[in-house]
Amino acid sequence: MTLPRDNAPARPSPATTLNRAPHPDAGPGDALPDHPDFLWRNPEPKRSYDVVIVGGGGHGLATAYYLAKNHGITNVAVLEKGWLAGGNMARNTTIIRSNYLWDESSGIYEHSLKLWETLEEDLDYPILFSQRGVLNLAHSLQDIRDSKRRVHANQLNGIDAEWLEPDEVAKVCPIVNVSPDVRYPVLGATYQPRAGIAKHDYVAWGFARRADVYGIDLIQDCEVTGLDIQGGRIRGVRTTRGPIAAGKVALAGAGHSSVLASMAGLRLPLQSHPLQALVSELLEPVHPTVVMSNAVHVYVSQAHKGELVMGAGIDSYNGYGQRGAFHILERQMAAALELFPVFARAHMLRTWAGIVDVTPDASPIVGLTPVEDLYLNCGWGTGGFKATPGVGWCYAHTIATGQPHPYNAPFTLDRFTTGALVDEHGAAAVAH
Amino acid sequence: MQLIACPWCGEREENEFHYGGQAHVAYPQDPYALDDEQWAEYVFFRDNTKGPFAERWVHAAGCRRWFNALRDTVTHEFLAVYDVRAKHPPTTSAAPAAPRRKDQEASR
Numbered sequence: 001m002t003l004p005r006d007n008a009p010a011r012p013s014p015a016t017t018l019n020r021a022p023h024p025d026a027g028p029g030d031a032l033p034d035h036p037d038f039l040w041r042n043p044e045p046k047r048s049y050d051v052v053i054v055g056g057g058g059h060g061l062a063t064a065y066y067l068a069k070n071h072g073i074t075n076v077a078v079l080e081k082g083w084l085a086g087g088n089m090a091r092n093t094t095i096i097r098s099n100y101l102w103d104e105s106s107g108i109y110e111h112s113l114k115l116w117e118t119l120e121e122d123l124d125y126p127i128l129f130s131q132r133g134v135l136n137l138a139h140s141l142q143d144i145r146d147s148k149r150r151v152h153a154n155q156l157n158g159i160d161a162e163w164l165e166p167d168e169v170a171k172v173c174p175i176v177n178v179s180p181d182v183r184y185p186v187l188g189a190t191y192q193p194r195a196g197i198a199k200h201d202y203v204a205w206g207f208a209r210r211a212d213v214y215g216i217d218l219i220q221d222c223e224v225t226g227l228d229i230q231g232g233r234i235r236g237v238r239t240t241r242g243p244i245a246a247g248k249v250a251l252a253g254a255g256h257s258s259v260l261a262s263m264a265g266l267r268l269p270l271q272s273h274p275l276q277a278l279v280s281e282l283l284e285p286v287h288p289t290v291v292m293s294n295a296v297h298v299y300v301s302q303a304h305k306g307e308l309v310m311g312a313g314i315d316s317y318n319g320y321g322q323r324g325a326f327h328i329l330e331r332q333m334a335a336a337l338e339l340f341p342v343f344a345r346a347h348m349l350r351t352w353a354g355i356v357d358v359t360p361d362a363s364p365i366v367g368l369t370p371v372e373d374l375y376l377n378c379g380w381g382t383g384g385f386k387a388t389p390g391v392g393w394c395y396a397h398t399i400a401t402g403q404p405h406p407y408n409a410p411f412t413l414d415r416f417t418t419g420a421l422v423d424e425h426g427a428a429a430v431a432h
Numbered sequence: 433m434q435l436i437a438c439p440w441c442g443e444r445e446e447n448e449f450h451y452g453g454q455a456h457v458a459y460p461q462d463p464y465a466l467d468d469e470q471w472a473e474y475v476f477f478r479d480n481t482k483g484p485f486a487e488r489w490v491h492a493a494g495c496r497r498w499f500n501a502l503r504d505t506v507t508h509e510f511l512a513v514y515d516v517r518a519k520h521p522p523t524t525s526a527a528p529a530a531p532r533r534k535d536q537e538a539s540r
Contacts, residue, residue, distance in 0.1 A: 258480035269476040271453075272505075316451040320482045320506045327433055327447045360476045417472040 039205050040084075040212035045219050048245035049077045051399060052237055054224050054260060055252035056080025057089040058200070058385060059377055061207035061218075062392025063252060063399070065123075068214035070393070071400035076216045077246075079239060081223035085204030088254050091322075091354035092385040093277050093299065093311040095290055097134045097195035099161050101150050104410040104422045105363065106157040111407050112390025113194060119389055125206035127198050128304050132289045134195035135164070135173060137339070139184040139295040147190045154192070164191050173289050175342045182338055184296050197290060197301050197309075203388060227263040233372040234264070250375040250399050255320065255355025257378035264371050268378065269416050270357040273314040274324035275382055276332075278351040282306035286342065296335035307349060310336055314356060314382065324353040356381050361415075363422040366391060366408040367398055375399050376413065438491045439499050439513050452488030454478040455500045456520055484511055486520050 051067060053060045056078045067073040080086075096116055098109035120127050138147045147163065154161035166178040169189045178186045208218055219241070226238035227249065236245035253260045255272045287302035300310045312332035315324040329351055337344055359365060359379035364387070366377045377395050380387060394405035404412075415421055435443040460466055460474055479485070485505045490498045502512040502521050512521050 256482075259482050267477055268480070269472075269478075270480050271478060272480055272482075317503075317508075318453075318480065318485060318487070318505050319508060321508055323508075325434060325446055357480075416476040417468050419468075 039209040040218050042220065043217045045077060045079075045217065045222060045239070045241055045244055047243075048236070049217070050075040050247045051250060052076070052244060052246035052248070053078045053250045053252055054237065055087075055254065056084045056208075056218060056220065057087050057252065057254060058085060058204055058207070058388040059254070059380075059391055059395070060250075060252040061085065061204055061211060062388050063250060063377070063395045064211040064216045064218075064392075065207045065214070066392045066396035067400060068211060068216060070396055073396075073400055074215045076211075077244065078211070078216065078218050079222045079224055079237070079244075080218070080220045081240075083220050084208055084218060085201065088354040088356065088384065089200055089204050091275075091277065091352055092200060093301065093309050094197045094200045094303075094385060095134065095195070095292070095299065095301065096129075096198060096386040097192050097290075098159055098386075099134070099136070099150065099154050099190060099192045099195070100424060101153050102422050102424065103153075103157060105424055106154065106159060108390050108394065108407040108411070109387060110157065110159050111393065112387050115389035115393060116198065116386075117194075119203075119206070123206035123210050125202065125209060127202045127206055129196060129198040130304070131194050131196040132301075133172065133191060133193040134290040134292060135169060135176075135189040135191055137169070137176075137189045137291065137293040137295070138187050139293065140187070143295060144187055147188065151190050160192055160194050162191050164189050173287070173291055175286055175340055176291060177339055177341055184338065186339075195290060197303070199304065200385060207388075207392070224260065224263070227260075227374070229264060229371055229374075232370075234374040248373045248375065248399055250377065250395065252377045252395070254378065254380070254384065255357050257357050257376075261369075261376070261378075264369070264374055266369060266371070266376075268357075268365070268376075268413070269360055270365075270379055271318055272320055272355050272357050273317070274319040274322065274353040275311070275314045275356045276324040276329055276351060276353045277309065277311040278329060278332075279303070279307040279309050279349050280343070280346040281349050283308065283346060287340075291339065293335065293339060296338060298332050298335040298339065300336060300340065308343065308346060311382075314358065315353075320355055322353050322355055356384075358382070361421040362424040364391070364411050365413050366395055366411045367404045367413065368402075369413065373402075379411075434508065436489065436501075436510060437513055438494060438497075439515065440497060441491060441494045444491065444494055448491060448493040450490050450492045452490060452498065455486040455488045455516070481505060488516070489513075 060078050064078050098113040138144045151161045151163050170178045223240045224237045228235040234249045251260050258268050258270050261268050283306050290301040292299035297312050358381040365379040369376050394408040397405040434446040437443050500514050503510050
C-alpha cells in the first residue's frame with residue numbers, strides 16, 4: 001500500500017523570497033514574496049497544429065501528455081476557454097477506483113488505476129495519490145447480492161475486491177455507524193484497498209507541466225466558437241483568438257460536449273446536469289478511507305489538508321450554470337449524518353457544482369466520429385476524474401493511430417444504435 | 433429554494449416537482465416502420481440545449497399533473513409554463529411570463 005505523501009509542489013525557498021528588507025520607499029505589496037515559478041508557458045496560438053485538443057481539463061491535458069510521450073506527437077495545442085483545469089477538474093471529489101461491474105469498464109478503469117500507481121514518478125510531480133481504499137456500502141439484501149456479484153466480477157478481472165461484513169467495515173473505517181438501529185443499516189460493503197484519492201489540482205498541473213516541456217502549447221482564455229469541416233473532414237477550429245488550422249481535432253469538453261459536437265453537426269446522446277459537492281472546515285484526521293453509499297446517496301473522504309469532501313447524485317434537471325439546488329445538498333448531509341454521526345458538529349465551508357455530461361448507459365463515449373480526423377471524448381458523467389490517465393493514454397492512441405485503443409473500443413458512439421450498451425447504472429457501485 | 437409556478441397551483445417550492453426531460457417528443461406513429469437508427473433517436477437521443485429549453489415537469493407533491501415549461505438551462509429561470517397539448521412557445525424573451533400567485537388569485 002502506498003502511504004499518503006504530504007510534500008507540496010516545489011516552490012521557491014521562503015528564505016530567498018521572504019527575507020528581503022523592504023525598501024524605504026516600498027509601496028504596498030512590495031514586501032510580498034515573488035510569484036512562484038510558472039509551471040508552463042502561456043504562448044500565443046500558432047496558425048496551425050497537427051493536433052488541436054479542445055478542453056484544457058484533466059482529460060485534455062493527459063491526452064496531450066501521452067500524445068507526446070507515447071507517440072512523439074508534439075505539434076499540439078490544448079485550447080481552454082477559461083483557465084487550465086478550472087472546470088470539472090477543479091470541482092470533482094477526487095475518488096479513484098476501478099471496481100466496475102462489466103469487463104469493458106474494468107478494462108479502462110483498471111488501466112487507469114495502474115497508471116495512477118506510477119503517475120507521481122512518471123510526471124516527476126507530487127500528486128498526493130493516496131491508496132486509502134474505498135468502501136461501497138450495502139443497505140439492503142439486494143444491495144448485498146449486487147455487491148457480491150460485483151466483487152466476484154472484479155476478482156475475475158484481476159481487480160482487488162472483497163466483501164466485508166459490518167464488523168469488518170467498522171475495522172476499516174471506525175467512524176461509520178454500523179449499528180442496526182438506523183433507517184438504512186450498514187449490512188456490509190465491498191472494499192477495494194487499492195482505490196484512493198489524489199490532489200486534483202496537482203494532477204492537472206503535473207500533466208500540464210510535462211506537456212509544456214514537450215513543447216505542447218497550452219492556450220488559456222481561448223474558446224472554440226466553430227469547427228471548420230470541408231468534404232467530411234475537419235480542417236481546423238475557429239476561436240475567440242482567431243482561426244487555427246489542425247490536422248486532427250480532439251474534443252474533450254465534458255459538460256459542454258453537446259455544444260461542441262453541434263458545431264460539427266453531430267448529435268450526442270448526452271444530457272448535461274449540475275453535480276454538486278462540498279467541503280467541511282478543516283478537521284483532524286478522522287476518516288481513514290473513502291466511503292460511498294448508493295442507497296443513502298452520499299460519498300465521503302477526507303482530503304490531506306483535513307476537510308471532509310462530500311458529493312451526491314446529480315441535480316435532476318438539465319443545467320449549464322455550474323450551480324445546483326440547495327435541497328439536494330440538504331438531503332446529502334442528512335445521509336452523511338446518518339452514516340457518520342461524528343460529523344454532526346462539523347461546519348460546511350463551501351459548496352459548488354460542475355456540469356457533467358451523462359449518457360443513457362452511464363458509460364463514456366471515446367473514439368471516432370462520422371467526421372474524418374475529428375475525435376470524441378465525452379459522457380464520463382459523474383466519474384471522469386479517476387479515468388484521467390487511462391483515458392488520456394487511450395484517447396492519445398486513438399488520435400495518433402486513427403483507431404481506438406482496445407480499452408476504449410467498446411465505448412463507441414454507435415453503440416446506442418447497435419444496442420451494445422455498457423450499462424453501468426447502479427452496477428458501477430455509485431448512484432448516478 | 434427556487435419557486436416553480438405550477439399552472440394549476442401557482443408558485444410552489446422546487447422539491448415538490450419532478451423533472452421529465454425534453455418536451456414534445458412523441459411516441460413513434462408507426463413503431464414497426466422504424467429502423468435501428470430511428471429507434472436509437474427515440475430512445476436515447478434528446479436535445480441538450482444550452483439556453484431556453486422546452487421540458488416536462490410534474491407537480492408530484494401537489495396536484496400531480498404534468499405540464500410543460502420553457503426554462504433557461506444556464507440561469508435556471510422559468511420563462512413560461514404551458515399546457516402539455518400546446519405548441520412549443522417562441523424561445524425569445526417575448527415568451528409569456530410564468531403565472532405568479534398574484535395573477536392566479538386575480539383570475540379566480
